[in-house]
Amino acid sequence: MSGFLSLQGVRKEFNGVVAVESFNLEVEPGEFVSFLGPSGCGKTTTLRMVAGFEPPTSGTIRLAGEDVTYAKANERNIGMVFQSYALFPNMTVADNIAFGLRVRKEEGGARGERVAELLDLIHLPDKAKSYPNELSGGQQQRVALARALAIRPQLLLLDEPLSALDAKIRDDLRAEIRRIQRQLNITTIYVTHDQEEALALSDRIVVMSKGQMEQVGEPFEIYNNPSTGFVASFVGQLNRLPVTVVDPALGRLRVGRSEIRTTSLIESPQGAEVSLMMRPEEVTLDAEEENVLEGTVESVTFLGSIVRVQVGVEGGRLTADLFNERLLELPVAGEGTQVSFPSHACWVMV
Amino acid sequence: MTISTTPLPVGIEAEAPPIQAKASRFWAWMILIIGGLYFLVPLGATFWWSLRATEGTLGFEAYRRLFDDANFWPSFTESVINAIAAIFLSLLIIVPTAYWVTLKLPRLRPVVEFITLLPFVIPAVVLVFSLLRLYGRPPLLLTATYDSSRVLLVCAYATLSFPYMFRSVDNGLRAMDVRSLTEAAQSLGAGWPTILRRVIFPNLRVAVLSGALLTFAIVIGELTIALFLAQQTFGPYMANLTRSKVYEPSAMAIVAFAITWAAMGMIALISRSRKRR
Numbered sequence: 001m002s003g004f005l006s007l008q009g010v011r012k013e014f015n016g017v018v019a020v021e022s023f024n025l026e027v028e029p030g031e032f033v034s035f036l037g038p039s040g041c042g043k044t045t046t047l048r049m050v051a052g053f054e055p056p057t058s059g060t061i062r063l064a065g066e067d068v069t070y071a072k073a074n075e076r077n078i079g080m081v082f083q084s085y086a087l088f089p090n091m092t093v094a095d096n097i098a099f100g101l102r103v104r105k106e107e108g109g110a111r112g113e114r115v116a117e118l119l120d121l122i123h124l125p126d127k128a129k130s131y132p133n134e135l136s137g138g139q140q141q142r143v144a145l146a147r148a149l150a151i152r153p154q155l156l157l158l159d160e161p162l163s164a165l166d167a168k169i170r171d172d173l174r175a176e177i178r179r180i181q182r183q184l185n186i187t188t189i190y191v192t193h194d195q196e197e198a199l200a201l202s203d204r205i206v207v208m209s210k211g212q213m214e215q216v217g218e219p220f221e222i223y224n225n226p227s228t229g230f231v232a233s234f235v236g237q238l239n240r241l242p243v244t245v246v247d248p249a250l251g252r253l254r255v256g257r258s259e260i261r262t263t264s265l266i267e268s269p270q271g272a273e274v275s276l277m278m279r280p281e282e283v284t285l286d287a288e289e290e291n292v293l294e295g296t297v298e299s300v301t302f303l304g305s306i307v308r309v310q311v312g313v314e315g316g317r318l319t320a321d322l323f324n325e326r327l328l329e330l331p332v333a334g335e336g337t338q339v340s341f342p343s344h345a346c347w348v349m350v
Numbered sequence: 351m352t353i354s355t356t357p358l359p360v361g362i363e364a365e366a367p368p369i370q371a372k373a374s375r376f377w378a379w380m381i382l383i384i385g386g387l388y389f390l391v392p393l394g395a396t397f398w399w400s401l402r403a404t405e406g407t408l409g410f411e412a413y414r415r416l417f418d419d420a421n422f423w424p425s426f427t428e429s430v431i432n433a434i435a436a437i438f439l440s441l442l443i444i445v446p447t448a449y450w451v452t453l454k455l456p457r458l459r460p461v462v463e464f465i466t467l468l469p470f471v472i473p474a475v476v477l478v479f480s481l482l483r484l485y486g487r488p489p490l491l492l493t494a495t496y497d498s499s500r501v502l503l504v505c506a507y508a509t510l511s512f513p514y515m516f517r518s519v520d521n522g523l524r525a526m527d528v529r530s531l532t533e534a535a536q537s538l539g540a541g542w543p544t545i546l547r548r549v550i551f552p553n554l555r556v557a558v559l560s561g562a563l564l565t566f567a568i569v570i571g572e573l574t575i576a577l578f579l580a581q582q583t584f585g586p587y588m589a590n591l592t593r594s595k596v597y598e599p600s601a602m603a604i605v606a607f608a609i610t611w612a613a614m615g616m617i618a619l620i621s622r623s624r625k626r627r
Contacts, residue, residue: 053533073536080537086530090552099548100538144534151538 004029004187005050005155010059012045012211019045021211023059030185032178034198037208038234043191044159046208050189051157052076064154076155079148083160085140087132093119093143094128100151118146121180138169145177149184156181156188162197174200195235199223207231229349232277239283241276241316243348245269251343256314260291264347274348282345283320285309285331287338291346293318295339297331311339393607400600412597416605419598421587429584432500433569436507437562440515443508445558448519449550452528459520466516469509474574481506482578499579506575511565518564522557523550559620563613571606 003026010023020042027033035043048054050061052073061069068076087096094115101111119125122142132140141161148156158177162170178201181188192198198205199219207214207222207230215227226232233240246252248266252259253276260276268274295313307322309331318339322328331337403411416422444466451462469477485492485502492498528550535545551558573585588606592599 051533051537053536073533074539074541076537077539078537080534082530082534084527084530086527086534088531088534088549088553089526090549090555099535099540103539103544147534147538157537 003027004031004064005189006060006062007046007050008060008062010046010049010056010061012042012049012054013057018211020049020056023213025206025213025216027187027189029187032181032188032190032201032203034190034192034202034205035208036192036195036198036205036235037214038193041208042211043193043206043208047157047159047189047191050155051078051080077151077153078155078157079151079153080157081141081144081148081159081161083163085132085137085144085164087140087144087147089132092129092131093124093135096132096143097147097150099147104151114150118150121149121183122146122176136169137165138173141165141173142176145180149180149186154187156186158188158190160191160193163192163194170197177201199235205235207234209234229275229277232349237280237319237321239276239278239280239318240349241278241313241318243274243276243315245272245274245348253348255293255316258293258314260293260346261343262346262348263344266348268348268350272350274350276346277349278318278341278346280308280319280321281306283318283339283341285311285320285322285337285339288340288342290340290343292338292340295337297333297335297337299333300331302330311337313339393604396600396603400597400604403597403601412601413605416591416598416601421582425582425584425587428582429570429572432504432507432581432583433566435504436511436569437515437565439504439508440511440565441558441562444512444515444519444561445551445554446546448516448523449528449546452520452523453532463516463520466512468512470513474510474572475578477506477509478575478578481575493579496580500581503575503579503581503583506579507565507569507572510568510572510575511561514564514568515561518557518561519554522554525557526553556620560617563617567610567613570609 005025005027007023007025010020011018012020023042023046025033035046037043045054049056052068052071052075055070059069060067063076063078088099091099097115097118098111101114106114115128116125119128122145124139124142124146127135127139127143132143135143141164144161145158161177162173165173174197177190190198190201199222202219204216204218205222206216209230215222215231217225222231222235226235232238241255243253243255243260245266245268246254246259248268248270251262251264251266253262253266253274254260255276262276266274293313295311295318298310298312298317300310301308302324305324307324307328307330309320309322311318311320318341320339398408400412401408401410403409403415447462451459481502482493484490492502531549531553532545535549540548571585571588572583573589576583576585577589588599588602591602
C-alpha cells in the first residue's frame with residue numbers, strides 16, 4: 001500500500017559518488033518522521049529530493065498519489081524550514097509569512113487574516129512589523145515555521161531547524177514544533193543528527209548511515225531493539241562486551257572466567273567470539289541474582305540527573321548510568337565493585 | 351637564598367618599545383601628510399586657478415560662465431542619460447549572471463571574473479575601434495545615425511562598467527545566503543523572475559548602488575569612445591573646453607570632481623543607513 005508520501009527505490013549520485021541508495025519509505029498522513037544519522041549519511045540529500053531541490057538519479061517520489069519525482073520545487077506545495085532560517089532580510093515578519101500567499105495571488109484580506117492566525121500560532125503577534133535582524137534565533141525560526149505553514153502545504157520539511165540554537169531555546173522550540181504539528185496534523189519530515197530530538201519528536205525514525213536506511217521504526221523500538229550495530233551505537237549510549245558463546249540454545253556466554261546469560265536469540269555457534277550489547281541504564285553496581293561481574297571503578301562522572309560510572313571488568317569495560325538521588329553513595333575510582341545486568345536487557349551481535 | 355637586586359639597565363629594554371611606537375607613528379603621519387599634499391595641492395591649485403577668471407579678484411566667474419555655456423547642460427544631460435542606460439544594461443547582464451554563478455556554477459566564478467576584468471586590460475581606444483569595425487558596416491551597421499551610434503556608446507559603457515558592477519554585486523551575493531534564500535522562495539512557490547525581483551534584487555540594493563554610482567562616475571566624463579563615435583557628451587565637451595578657454599577647464603575639473611565625490615558619498619551614506627537598519 002502506498003503512503004501519503006512514498007519514496008520507492010530512490011537513489012542519488014553526485015559525480016559517481018552514491019549519496020543515497022535504495023531508499024524506500026511510506027509516510028502516512030499526519031505522521032512525524034525523522035531522518036536521523038551522522039553528517040554525510042544522506043539524510044539532507046533525501047530531504048532535498050523530496051523538496052525538489054535535487055532530482056533523484058533513479059527511483060520515484062509520490063506525494064498524495066501524484067508522481068512528483070521531477071516536479072519543480074515551486075510546483076510541489078511543500079513547506080520547508082531551513083537550518084539557517086532563510087528569512088528574507090528585506091521583508092518584515094508579516095511580509096515574510098505572507099510571501100508564499102502573495103506568490104499564490106491570495107487576496108489581501110484573506111492574506112492578512114492568515115498572517116495574523118500564524119503569528120498567534122507561533123506566539124509572536126506583536127512582531128509583525130519587525131525585521132528578521134531584530135529577532136532572536138528562536139523567534140526567527142518560529143517565523144520561518146509560520147512562513148512554511150502559511151501556504152497550507154501538503155508536507156512540511158524541517159532541515160535541522162534547531163541546530164543553530166542554544167540548548168534551552170532548542171528544548172522550548174522542539175516542544176513548540178511538536179505542538180504545532182499535532183495541532184495542524186500536518187505530515188512532517190524532520191532531519192536531525194541529534195538522537196534526543198528524533199526520539200522526543202517522532203512517530204517514526206529512519207536511521208541512516210552511508211546513504212543507506214539502517215532501520216525504520218518507532219522511537220521505543222529503535223532504542224530498545226536496534227537491528228544493526230550502527231543503530232545500537234548511534235542511538236543512545238551502548239556497552240559492547242566481547243564474549244564467547246558457550247551454549248547458543250540456552251543463551252549461555254563466557255566473559256573471562258565468568259559465565260553470563262542472555263534471553264535474546266543467539267545465532268552464532270558454540271565457541272564463536274561475539275559482542276554482548278547493553279544500555280548503560282540497565283547496568284547496576286548491585287550484585288543482582290544473574291550476570292554479576294567483578295570489576296574496578298575506573299571513573300565517575302556526575303551528569304546531573306545521572307551519574308556515569310565506568311567499570312573495568314575482565315575482558316572489557318562497562319558503563320553504568322545510575323539515577324542521581326540524594327541517598328546515592330557515589331563510588332570512588334579505584335575501588336573494587338560488582339556490576340550486574342538482567343539477562344533480558346542484553347543482546348548478542350556478531 | 352639571596353636575591354639579586356641589581357637594577358635593570360634603565361632606558362634600554364624598558365623604553366625601547368615606546369620609542370619604536372613613536373617612530374612608527376611619526377612615519378605613519380608623514381606618509382599621510384605627503385599623500386594628502388600630493389592629492390590636495392593640485393586640487394587646491396586648480397580650484398584657486400578657477401577662481402581667478404576676473405582680473406584682480408577671486409570669484410566664481412568661471413563657474414558662472416561654465417553653467418551659462420549653451421553646450422554645458424545638453425552635453426551633461428546626455429551623459430547622465432547614457433550613464434543611466436549603461437547602468438541598467440549592465441545590471442541586466444551582471445546581476446542574473448553573478449546570481450547564477452553563485453548558485454549553480456561556482457566553479458565558473460574565476461572565468462567570469464576574468465571576463466569582467468577585460469575592460470581593464472583592453473584600452474578604450476582598442477574597444478572603440480573594434481566596435482567601429484564590427485558595427486560600422488552592414489549587416490550590423492549601427493553607426494549610420496547619431497542615435498544608433500548612441501546605442502553603441504551605451505553598450506560600450508555597459509562593458510566598461512563590468513569590473514565595478516560584477517565585483518559589487520558579487521560581494522553583495524557573498525554577504526547573503528543565496529542558496530537558502532532561493533530555496534526558501536522556491537518552496538513557497540516563487541519562480542525565477544519573482545525570486546530575482548522580490549528576494550535577490552532588494553537584498554543587493556547597496557551593492558547594486560555601489561556598482562551603479564561607480565559606473566556613473568566613470569561614464570560621466572568618458573572621452574575616448576564618445577569622441578570616436580562622434581557623440582556630443584560631457585567628455586568631448588570638457589576636452590573642447592580645455593582647448594579654447596583658460597579658467598573654465600579648471601572650474602570644469604572641480605565640478606567633475608564634485609560629481610564623483612558626491613557619488614562616493616552617496617554610496618557611503620546608503621551603506622551606513624542600511625547597516626543601521
